[in-house]
Amino acid sequence: MTSKPNVRQPSHVACRDCSLSSLCLPLALSLQDIDQLDRIIKRGRPLKKGEHLFLEGDSFDSVFAVRSGAIKTYTATNEGEEQITSFYLPSEILGLSGMDTDVYPVSAQAMETTMICEIPFEQLESLSDQFPELRRHLMRLMSKKIREDQQMMMLLSKKNADERIATFLINLASRFRRRGFSSQSFRLAMSRNEMGNYLGLAVETVSRVFTRFQKNGLIYAVGKEIEIRDPAQLCQLAGGKTVDAEQIISAS
Amino acid sequence: MTSKPNVRQPSHVACRDCSLSSLCLPLALSLQDIDQLDRIIKRGRPLKKGEHLFLEGDSFDSVFAVRSGAIKTYTATNEGEEQITSFYLPSEILGLSGMDTDVYPVSAQAMETTMICEIPFEQLESLSDQFPELRRHLMRLMSKKIREDQQMMMLLSKKNADERIATFLINLASRFRRRGFSSQSFRLAMSRNEMGNYLGLAVETVSRVFTRFQKNGLIYAVGKEIEIRDPAQLCQLAGGKTVDAEQIISAS
DNA sequence: ATACGACTTTGAGGCCACTCAATGACGTCA
DNA sequence: TGACGTCATTGAGTGGCCTCAAAGTCGTAT
Numbered sequence: 001m002t003s004k005p006n007v008r009q010p011s012h013v014a015c016r017d018c019s020l021s022s023l024c025l026p027l028a029l030s031l032q033d034i035d036q037l038d039r040i041i042k043r044g045r046p047l048k049k050g051e052h053l054f055l056e057g058d059s060f061d062s063v064f065a066v067r068s069g070a071i072k073t074y075t076a077t078n079e080g081e082e083q084i085t086s087f088y089l090p091s092e093i094l095g096l097s098g099m100d101t102d103v104y105p106v107s108a109q110a111m112e113t114t115m116i117c118e119i120p121f122e123q124l125e126s127l128s129d130q131f132p133e134l135r136r137h138l139m140r141l142m143s144k145k146i147r148e149d150q151q152m153m154m155l156l157s158k159k160n161a162d163e164r165i166a167t168f169l170i171n172l173a174s175r176f177r178r179r180g181f182s183s184q185s186f187r188l189a190m191s192r193n194e195m196g197n198y199l200g201l202a203v204e205t206v207s208r209v210f211t212r213f214q215k216n217g218l219i220y221a222v223g224k225e226i227e228i229r230d231p232a233q234l235c236q237l238a239g240g241k242t243v244d245a246e247q248i249i250s251a252s
Numbered sequence: 253m254t255s256k257p258n259v260r261q262p263s264h265v266a267c268r269d270c271s272l273s274s275l276c277l278p279l280a281l282s283l284q285d286i287d288q289l290d291r292i293i294k295r296g297r298p299l300k301k302g303e304h305l306f307l308e309g310d311s312f313d314s315v316f317a318v319r320s321g322a323i324k325t326y327t328a329t330n331e332g333e334e335q336i337t338s339f340y341l342p343s344e345i346l347g348l349s350g351m352d353t354d355v356y357p358v359s360a361q362a363m364e365t366t367m368i369c370e371i372p373f374e375q376l377e378s379l380s381d382q383f384p385e386l387r388r389h390l391m392r393l394m395s396k397k398i399r400e401d402q403q404m405m406m407l408l409s410k411k412n413a414d415e416r417i418a419t420f421l422i423n424l425a426s427r428f429r430r431r432g433f434s435s436q437s438f439r440l441a442m443s444r445n446e447m448g449n450y451l452g453l454a455v456e457t458v459s460r461v462f463t464r465f466q467k468n469g470l471i472y473a474v475g476k477e478i479e480i481r482d483p484a485q486l487c488q489l490a491g492g493k494t495v496d497a498e499q500i501i502s503a504s
Numbered sequence: 505a506t507a508c509g510a511c512t513t514t515g516a517g518g519c520c521a522c523t524c525a526a527t528g529a530c531g532t533c534a
Numbered sequence: 535t536g537a538c539g540t541c542a543t544t545g546a547g548t549g550g551c552c553t554c555a556a557a558g559t560c561g562t563a564t
Contacts, residue, residue, distance in 0.1 A: 075402070077410050078491035085402050097399055100392035105399050125388075132381060140352035142394040147349055147357050149401035150327070150337050156408035157452030158329050161551070192512065200409030202552055207513055223512085223560075239330035413521070444542060454522055459543055475530075475542085505564105512559070519552080528543070534536095 013067075014038050023091035023178065024065050025119070028137030037134075040123040043067075047110035053094075056107045060098030062118045066090050069114025070189035073106040084198040087111075087190060089175050095121075096142055111189045156200050159239070164199045165209045166237035169219065173228055184231070188224040265319075266290050275343035275430065276317050277371070280389035289386075292375040295319075299362035305346075308359045312350030314370045318342050321366025322441035325358040326449075336450040339363075339442060341427050347373075348394055363441045408452050411491070416451045417461045418489035421471070425480055436483070440476040 015026045015038045026034045042062075046069070047053065053064060056075055064071075071088040085106055088094045098104040099121070128135040155164055177183035188195070196206040213219045218234050220227040228234060267278045267290045278286045294314075298321070299305065305316060308327055316323075323340040337358055340346045350356040351373070380387040407416055429435035440447070448458040465471045470486050472479040480486060 075406070077406065081410075083406050083410060085405065097395055097402070099395035101395075101399070105402070128387075129384060135380075135387065136377075139391060139394065142391065142398065143349055143351035143353075146394065146397055146401060147353070149398060149405065150349070150357070153337065153401065153404055153408060154327070154329065154335050156405060158333075158335060191510090203512080204514080204553085205551060208551095211513075443540090455542080456523085456544080457521060460521095463543075507564085508562090510559100510561085512557105514557080515555085517552105517554085520550100521548105522550090523548080524546090526543105526545085528541105530539105530541075532538085532540100534538100 012043050015041065018067070020065075020067065020091040020179070025093065025134070025137070028134045029131060033131060036127060036130075037119075040120060040127065042118040042120070044116060044118065047114045047116060049110055049112050051110050053108040053110065053116060054104050056104060058104050060095070060102050060104055060121065062120050063093055063095040063124065064108070065093050065117040065119065067115040067117055070111045071108050071114060071116075072111050072190065072194065073108045075106045082197065084194055087198070090179055093141055096138070096145070111194075161201055161205050161209050162212075163237055163239065164201060165195075165206065165213070166218075166234045167239065168195065168199055169226065169228065170231075170235055170238045173231075183228070185225075185227045188226055191224075264295050267293065270319070272317075272319065272343040272431070277345065277386070277389070280386045281383060285383060288379060288382075289371075292372060292379065294370040294372070296368060296370065299366045299368060301362055301364050303362050305360040305362065305368060306356050308356060310356050312347070312354050312356055312373065314372050315345055315347035315376065316360070317345050317369040317371065319367040319369055322363045323360050323366060323368075324363050324442065324446065325360045327358045334449065336446055339450070342431055345393055348390070348397070363446075413453055413457050413461050414464075415489055415491065416453060417447075417458065417465070418470075418486045419491065420447065420451055421478065421480065422483075422487055422490045425483075435480070437477075437479045440478055443476075 015021050015024075015034050016031065018024070018026075021027065021034070026037060029037055053071060066088050068090050071094060072084050073086045073088070073094060074082045074084045077083050086094070088108075094108060095104065097106070124138075128138065155167055159167065172188070173183040173186070176186050190198070192206045192210070193203045195201075196203045199206070201209075210219070210221050213234075214221055218228075218230045218237075220229055267273050267276075267286050268283065270276070270278075273279065273286070278289060281289055305323060318340050320342055323346060324336050325338045325340070325346060326334045326336045329335050338346070340360075346360060347356065349358070376390075380390065407419055411419065424440070425435040425438070428438050442450070444458045444462075445455045447453075448455045451458070453461075462471070462473055465486075466473055470480075470482045470489075472481055
């Protein structure tokens with residue numbers, strides 16, 4: 001929009017030097033093949049909070065990897081309100097759901113200052129022709145997304161407010177952990193409002209549950225800073241059998 | 253289980269002779285290439301109502317296409333109850349969500365007598381190596397599934413009982429229509445219980461909504477036979493902007 | 505430092521869908 | 535054909551979460 005931004009963090013880290021490569025697309029490629037992926041990746045300036053990566057209805061050209069920061073995707077309900085469909089953390093890939101309609105079915109917006117790697121889909125497809133493993137990885141990504149969405153459907157149709165929020169916190173914790181951050185103590189990128197929107201709850205309900213969890217020693221929360229105090233009980237609320245839950249318990 | 257069943261319908265229709273080929277996997281292939289797909293497809297005996305195609309946790313070996321009948325997929329909630337995740341009608345493909353874990357994340361059960369085409373995944377993958385278009389089609393299928401699941405999440409988190417059931421009926425009608433059946437009048441494969449389970453509603457609520465819809469002239473329902481009397485209003489309840497809705501309106 | 509807006513918390517009250525319970529309809533099998 | 539089990543319907547009562555409202559807190563920009 002204005003002149004080139006003054007970025008402290010180098011904006012052009014190659015995949016081979018990126019600390020996230022073992023979680024991101026490159027994990028499907030050998031060291032020498034990574035460079036080919038690297039060449040098609042576009043790394044733009046950081047997005048500021050509130051800026052959009054793409055809008056619902058934009059033509060589907062690329063998939064994106066989050067390098068730092070956080071992205072939310074959302075769509076409009078029939079009444080024109082926003083319905084958040086996903087939150088994306090560093091190393092996670094978004095945009096794939098646009099593939100079969102040639103337009104993105106959701107909008108993607110930065111929730112804080114965010115760095116993004118853009119992978120033009122057409123070139124990704126030709127690369128997939130060369131590297132079957134990359135192709136399989138893409139399909140696994142989508143398959144995983146389907147499973148996660150089904151977990152989410154289960155949450156929305158069967159869980160009460162306490163269970164929803166416990167599940168959400170445990171899930172976030174586990175994702176932070178995989179990325180080398182603390183799973184006990186972290187900062188939420190989203191507001192209570194956004195959390196409620198995503199979880200199918202009113203803001204007030206989210207707030208009340210947080211208060212109650214804190215009163216009962218499950219968590220300690222100040223604003224967006226969260227500390228998980230009783231992972232075991234939180235996991236149990238979330239419905240212990242999930243892998244996520246076990247990961248956190250083992251981390252404590 | 254017993255001797256070979258006496259099937260009225262020929263159990264070994266080749267893809268090229270199957271009336272569903274234009275909706276199913278073959279749509280990605282040219283006429284001569286279809287035969288290659290055809291050779292890897294296994295067509296077993298029909299499943300009787302209640303029989304399982306696979307169980308949650310079974311090793312992921314194949315994807316399946318429904319040829320006739322209907323399949324539901326479900327998983328167990330933490331309390332051990334069944335949570336239905338999808339219904340599949342003829343020409344629809346299921347099983348793809350097992351891809352990234354090597355086990356099926358759900359169980360699949362016949363809701364009525366059902367004929368199935370089984371496509372061993374390993375062979376489907378090698379075929380994909382030969383035919384980029386087949387590969388793209390598979391990815392589009394998954395992408396579509398993701399979009400549908402997100403519609404479902406929206407339904408579960410934002411819609412009330414009336415809207416959920418209207419959406420469900422409109423969606424079914426549109427799927428029947430695509431398959432050349434009437435979209436005005438059809439037979440539900442699922443019980444009220446299963447419908448409620450899928451839609452996140454109690455059976456009693458489903459029943460009450462059906463009664464009310466009937467009283468208001470939106471539908472006429474006797475048991476599992478459904479007639480859509482006022483597609484426009486039903487679409488509006490479902491949240492008019494969906495493509496499904498428009499299709500039905502244009503059909504009336 | 506201060507003022508403003510955005511976000512969060514807390515309370516009061518109401519509604520929608522759930523649960524429990526009982527009756528009615530359907531389909532199936534002996 | 536009758537008896538049984540399953541499924542569907544209807545009613546009464548309850549509770550969890552929503553809505554509305556107001557006060558409190560935080561962050562930010564001037």
